[in-house]
Amino acid sequence: xVATLGRVVSLPVRGTAGRAGSAVNRAASGLEASVTRLxxxxxxxxxxxxxxxxxxxxxxxxxRLRWEVTVGGDQHLPRRTGALILVNTRGLSLTPIFSxxxxxxxxxRPVRFVGRPDTxxxxxxARRIGGLLDHPDEVAGALAAGELxxxxxxxxxxxxxxxxxxxxxxxxxxxxxxxxFPAATSSSPFSRSARVEIGxxxxxxxxxxxxxxxxxxxxxxxxxxxxxxxxxxxIRTGTPLDWxxxxxxxxx
Amino acid sequence: MGGKRVFVSGVGxxxxxxxxxxxxxxxxxxxxxxxxxxxxxxxxxxxTFHRIHPDHHDRIVDTITSFDPHVLVHIGVWEPDARAGxxxxxxxxxxxxxxxxxxxxxxxxxxxxxxxSGIEIYGRGRGSxxxxxxxxxxxxxxxxxxxxxxxxxxxxxxxxxxxxxxxxVRLAPVLGPHVPxxxxxxxxxxxxxxxxxxxxxFAVIEDRDAARALVAAARMGLAEPVNVVASGAITALQAxxxxxxxxxxxxxxxxxxxxxxxxxxxxxxPDHVAEVLHRGRLADNGQMRSLLxxxxxxxxxxxxxxxxxxxxxxxxPARVQVA
Numbered sequence: 340x341v342a343t344l345g346r347v348v349s350l351p352v353r354g355t356a357g358r359a360g361s362a363v364n365r366a367a368s369g370l371e372a373s374v375t376r377l378x379x380x381x382x383x384x385x386x387x388x389x390x391x392x393x394x395x396x397x398x399x400x401x402x403r404l405r406w407e408v409t410v411g412g413d414q415h416l417p418r419r420t421g422a423l424i425l426v427n428t429r430g431l432s433l434t435p436i437f438s439x440x441x442x443x444x445x446x447x448r449p450v451r452f453v454g455r456p457d458t459x460x461x462x463x464x465a466r467r468i469g470g471l472l473d474h475p476d477e478v479a480g481a482l483a484a485g486e487l488x489x490x491x492x493x494x495x496x497x498x499x500x501x502x503x504x505x506x507x508x509x510x511x512x513x514x515x516x517x518x519x520f521p522a523a524t525s526s527s528p529f530s531r532s533a534r535v536e537i538g539x540x541x542x543x544x545x546x547x548x549x550x551x552x553x554x555x556x557x558x559x560x561x562x563x564x565x566x567x568x569x570x571x572x573x574i575r576t577g578t579p580l581d582w583x584x585x586x587x588x589x590x591x
Numbered sequence: 592m593g594g595k596r597v598f599v600s601g602v603g604x605x606x607x608x609x610x611x612x613x614x615x616x617x618x619x620x621x622x623x624x625x626x627x628x629x630x631x632x633x634x635x636x637x638x639t640f641h642r643i644h645p646d647h648h649d650r651i652v653d654t655i656t657s658f659d660p661h662v663l664v665h666i667g668v669w670e671p672d673a674r675a676g677x678x679x680x681x682x683x684x685x686x687x688x689x690x691x692x693x694x695x696x697x698x699x700x701x702x703x704x705x706x707x708s709g710i711e712i713y714g715r716g717r718g719s720x721x722x723x724x725x726x727x728x729x730x731x732x733x734x735x736x737x738x739x740x741x742x743x744x745x746x747x748x749x750x751x752x753x754x755x756x757x758x759x760v761r762l763a764p765v766l767g768p769h770v771p772x773x774x775x776x777x778x779x780x781x782x783x784x785x786x787x788x789x790x791x792x793f794a795v796i797e798d799r800d801a802a803r804a805l806v807a808a809a810r811m812g813l814a815e816p817v818n819v820v821a822s823g824a825i826t827a828l829q830a831x832x833x834x835x836x837x838x839x840x841x842x843x844x845x846x847x848x849x850x851x852x853x854x855x856x857x858x859x860x861p862d863h864v865a866e867v868l869h870r871g872r873l874a875d876n877g878q879m880r881s882l883l884x885x886x887x888x889x890x891x892x893x894x895x896x897x898x899x900x901x902x903x904x905x906x907x908p909a910r911v912q913v914a
Contacts, residue, residue, distance in 0.1 A: 383829060383832070383833075384823065384824075384825055384829055384892050385792045385823075385824045385825065385826060385829070386823065386824065387722065387794075387822065387823060387824055387873065388721055388722060388792075388824075388873070389721065389791065389792035389824060389826075389871065389873065457717050457718050457719075458717070459786070459788040459789035460788040460789065462789075463788060463789040463790065463791060466721070466791070466792075471721065472718065472720065472721060474718070474720060476720055476723075476724075476726075476727060477720050477721055477722075480720065480721075480722050480723075480724055480875050481722075483875075483877060484722075484875070484877055
């Protein structure tokens with residue numbers, strides 16, 4: 340994950356000219372375009388980002404065998420425009436992927452996830468199931484094109500706490516003019532039950548003209564995810580296993 | 592903006608001819624002139640055509656400076672292995688760009704320059720963006736990408752020096768029934784190689800949409816780069832299946848053999864096409880509508896479907912039967 344000061348400085352909104360202006364123009368173009376529905380995607384071709392709807396459907400069916408994911412709060416998400424959804428993750432977890440699949444089914448729209456590698460065959464496969472590179476420009480492009488994008492915070496192994504949220508990705512959302520939503524995820528390796536709870540869009544407490552906007556919003560999102568984790572609690576099996584620190588993919 | 596003098600370089604190619612045809616219908620265009628090494632593919636009643644080879648620097652300069660255009664549309668570029676081998680294509684493109692853009696800089700009436708570029712300019716190195724927008728860094732990784740980057744740079748320098756606006760139309764691989772495209776040629780082969788490990792997506796643009804974009808750029812005075820790409824994407828395997836071709840999965844060293852066989856079969860695979868097959872080629876087309884006021888009418892999958900429907904040879908009966 341690249342997060343340099345230079346990158347921070349390049350992202351803020353600069354009126355109608357330049358990068359932010361072009362991102363807003365692209366967002367406006369995305370608004371006019373019809374939203375792709377998961378159920379109406381054509382098989383046998385890939386979409387603008389290389390996502391293969393047929394393969395995604397197969398992966399969704401496979402994921403349903405392993406997890407029974409409950410998605411809450413999806414009514415907060417915009418119906419037609421793009422949005423960045425930030426989730427808590429744990430080490431070696433696939434939280435952004437399973438969250439993207441679950442939210443995708445809930446809102447009947449393709450949902451991308453951030454964090455695909457750029458090497459074949461893993462990167463190629465991840466692109467086919469909706470993966471984006473972990474690069475702010477890539478995320479900004481997808482958001483401006485009206486896509487829903489799920490990204491994970493830094494992995495964090497303490498229960499009920501969220502790792503650092505990448506401010507560069509938040510800056511990409513600000514540049515594209517879309518909202519940032521916190522989402523808490525919880526699952527267990529011993530149960531099929533999993534949960535994704537999406538909160539209302541995180542708001543900045545102060546209006547900033549410079550790069551502080553993305554830093555402060557990233558910190559706000561982290562707090563909001565922690566609050567959501569407190570609210571949803573943990574997945575319980577009803578056995579002594581609950582006493583062990585054996586949280587699974589993205590467990591709270 | 593009535594009665595502008597417009598000069599089109601590369602008017603003899605399929606794309607140049609289409610652009611000239613569309614420009615002839617534009618009300619703001621007064622006089623229209625063009626040059627190329629080959630004559631136009633269709634009859635152009637309003638266009639004055641000059642057949643000049645790119646090496647004839649003095650004749651090119653004389654022709655352009657005497658016409659004194661308001662708008663220059665520079666399409667005189669040679670894609671490697673389209674109509675010329677990679678080395679010759681690079682040389683011809685460089686000569687044409689130097690002569691034509693240099694001559695345009697001497698024209699006192701010049702107001703605007705449009706150059707035909709390509710999305711190969713972004714390159715497909717490791718970690719490069721999946722769909723680069725116009726603001727993405729230019730890191731070409733193929734000969735063709737470097738050629739168009741150099742041409743854009745030359746045009747920008749000329750524009751800055753003489754104080755005229757320069758717009759670059761970065762086209763996706765152009766396909767059309769008569770367009771000499773190495774990618775199109777390869778996809779129409781009976782057997783189509785694809786990367787087993789990656790099979791990445793790519794997007795294309797149909798020649799008519801590309802021509803509309805170039806004309807719109809000239810009309811609107813485009814002063815920045817714009818990606819012109821059809822919506823949607825497709826992979827080589829999916830394209831081969833749609834065209835009922837035999838897909839040949841390849842890994843690593845087999846590509847060298849495949850490229851040699853393909854070359855001998857009449858469909859050479861230059862490095863920018865090999866890059867498409869290994870790393871894909873997409874670009875963000877979100878700015879097309881706002882900068883050019885249009886979107887591509889034909890999607891990538893439809894262009895590929897048409898590619899397989901275009902006949903190999905078009906038979907036209909003679910108007911007057913003499914035998």
